[in-house]
Amino acid sequence: METLYHSTRSSNELVTSKQAILAGIAPDGGLYVSDQLGESKVDLGRIAAQSYHATARDVLGTLLSDYTEQEVAACVEGAYGDNFDTPAVTPLTPLGADWLLELYHGPTCAFKDVALQMLPRLMSVAREGDGHNVMIVTATSGDTGKAALEGFADVPGTGVTVFYPDGKVSDIQHLQMATQRGNNVAVAGIRGTFDDAQTQVKRIFADADVNARLAAAGTVLSSANSINVGRLVPQVTYYMDAYAQLVQCGAIALGDEVDYCVPTGNFGDVLAGFYAKCLGLPVGQLIVASNTNKVLTDFIETGTYDRRREFVKTISPSMDILVSSNLERLLYYLTDGDCERVAAWMRSLSETGVYTLPTDVMDRMRETFSCGFATDDDTRETIRSTWEGEHVLIDPHTAVGKCVIDRRASEGRQRVCLSTANPYKFSADVLAALGTDTTGMDGFACMDALQQMTGVEAPAQLSGLRTAEVLHPDVCDQNEMAAFVESACARIF
Numbered sequence: 001m002e003t004l005y006h007s008t009r010s011s012n013e014l015v016t017s018k019q020a021i022l023a024g025i026a027p028d029g030g031l032y033v034s035d036q037l038g039e040s041k042v043d044l045g046r047i048a049a050q051s052y053h054a055t056a057r058d059v060l061g062t063l064l065s066d067y068t069e070q071e072v073a074a075c076v077e078g079a080y081g082d083n084f085d086t087p088a089v090t091p092l093t094p095l096g097a098d099w100l101l102e103l104y105h106g107p108t109c110a111f112k113d114v115a116l117q118m119l120p121r122l123m124s125v126a127r128e129g130d131g132h133n134v135m136i137v138t139a140t141s142g143d144t145g146k147a148a149l150e151g152f153a154d155v156p157g158t159g160v161t162v163f164y165p166d167g168k169v170s171d172i173q174h175l176q177m178a179t180q181r182g183n184n185v186a187v188a189g190i191r192g193t194f195d196d197a198q199t200q201v202k203r204i205f206a207d208a209d210v211n212a213r214l215a216a217a218g219t220v221l222s223s224a225n226s227i228n229v230g231r232l233v234p235q236v237t238y239y240m241d242a243y244a245q246l247v248q249c250g251a252i253a254l255g256d257e258v259d260y261c262v263p264t265g266n267f268g269d270v271l272a273g274f275y276a277k278c279l280g281l282p283v284g285q286l287i288v289a290s291n292t293n294k295v296l297t298d299f300i301e302t303g304t305y306d307r308r309r310e311f312v313k314t315i316s317p318s319m320d321i322l323v324s325s326n327l328e329r330l331l332y333y334l335t336d337g338d339c340e341r342v343a344a345w346m347r348s349l350s351e352t353g354v355y356t357l358p359t360d361v362m363d364r365m366r367e368t369f370s371c372g373f374a375t376d377d378d379t380r381e382t383i384r385s386t387w388e389g390e391h392v393l394i395d396p397h398t399a400v401g402k403c404v405i406d407r408r409a410s411e412g413r414q415r416v417c418l419s420t421a422n423p424y425k426f427s428a429d430v431l432a433a434l435g436t437d438t439t440g441m442d443g444f445a446c447m448d449a450l451q452q453m454t455g456v457e458a459p460a461q462l463s464g465l466r467t468a469e470v471l472h473p474d475v476c477d478q479n480e481m482a483a484f485v486e487s488a489c490a491r492i493f
């Protein structure tokens with residue numbers, strides 16, 4: 001049976017998963033969900049015995065069922081090949097008494113690759129139906145832009161334009177984007193902040209003239225936002241594959257429950273764990289780990305989601321978020337699909353910055369979700385103690401999760417800590433956490449020093465940037481961004 005999706009805020013309009021993936025967000029501002037989630041369960045014995053790729057095919061085949069078997073197989077093969085530096089894709093390694101799920105073996109060394117290597121392929125197949133070219137436009141504070149560039153580079157029928165705030169990303173992040181290869185990519189710095197870039201991108205999406213001109217030439221604009229179903233679904237796979245790896249190494253028996261601890265920002269990664277549970281994976285607790293921007297910790301503890309607080313810049317920047325968009329999907333499932341209540345809470349959030357859930361819904365949430373947070377000092381201390389105690393080098397985002405899990409008793413279940421970035425992606429902060437004064441050191445100097453100190457090799461994706469050629473030197477003003485997108489479309493399509 002074909003899986004159908006509709007908005008979290010109304011169920012009037014049903015779309016296929018291909019349509020949901022092309023659209024990204026529902027017309028009423030809600031997120032696409034399916035009422036069939038959990039109707040068919042995966043075969044656990046089969047999952048435990050098979051490869052990452054086979055599990056990815058099963059997961060996609062179940063949740064995106066209007067893609068044919070051949071389409072799914074081609075997408076999986078393209079997404080998880082040589083572009084990952086290990087055939088295991090997301091290997092599980094010991095971390096003291098717990099486990100580290102290494103999600104950072106893709107081209108940009110962070111977990112977003114798992115989804116962003118897949119989404120473009122899903123979009124490319126979906127657009128074959130309507131014949132349009134799709135231009136992805138993204139503003140980035142550093143990491144997502146590069147992951148989108150790598151994902152969309154040279155995918156047929158798609159292009160990608162990324163804007164970053166000039167002078168406000170790290171030197172390594174800048175080089176990652178400025179050296180991007182591919183015949184369908186465009187990159188520019190803008191004079192302004194990330195928020196300026198984001199605001200302009202939203203304006204471009206809403207600009208009727210720009211969109212009409214592009215449509216006449218057969219192109220539609222889209223985003224690669226983490227609320228897209230096509231980013232959420234691929235992440236379900238590694239929860240299942242981690243379970244398989246635990247069975248295969250004898251750490252658990254088939255059917256045992258496993259806890260997962262997830263460093264969280266937009267709630268996408270941890271929501272994928274909830275989806276895995278709905279599909280029949282024996283998930284014990286999903287532990288939501290936050291940094292000082294602990295909106296989610298407070299929410300899970302009190303039942304009140306309150307974004308009215310100071311935004312704090314931390315050393316785990318990809319989790320510096322006050323509105324966790326993907327939480328809306330969980331609210332939908334926790335209320336058994338009560339669109340009206342979900343819509344009312346979201347209205348309250350946007351109008352007043354706060355909403356409160358009733359006790360019965362929170363009780364239901366707490367059956368699966370627990371929480372905790374780590375300050376920057378906790379994070380640095382965890383990086384240091386994990387290196388000194390376990391000889392495992394972890395990045396600041398992973399350290400937030402590790403700190404939170406270390407404070408909890410294990411309740412007798414095996415526990416998996418999701419590791420979302422290679423430590424070398426944040427060399428300066430990791431090196432400083434290990435006690436080095438990094439004043440005056442650039443990104444490569446920090447990388448070298450960290451390598452020398454720990455003997456852990458820096459990934460080629462990052463160390464190779466030293467000699468890579470800069471292909472995208474452009475810097476533009478905010479009012480030139482729309483023209484930059486249009487000229488990129490004209491050049492690419």
Ligand SMILES: *Cc1c(COP(=O)(O)O)cnc(C)c1O
Binds near residue numbers: 110112226266269420
């Ligand atoms: C995006 C990101 C996160 C947070 O993931 P969400 O899906 O937004 O919760 C954590 N760590 C790293 C390194 C990231 O890039």
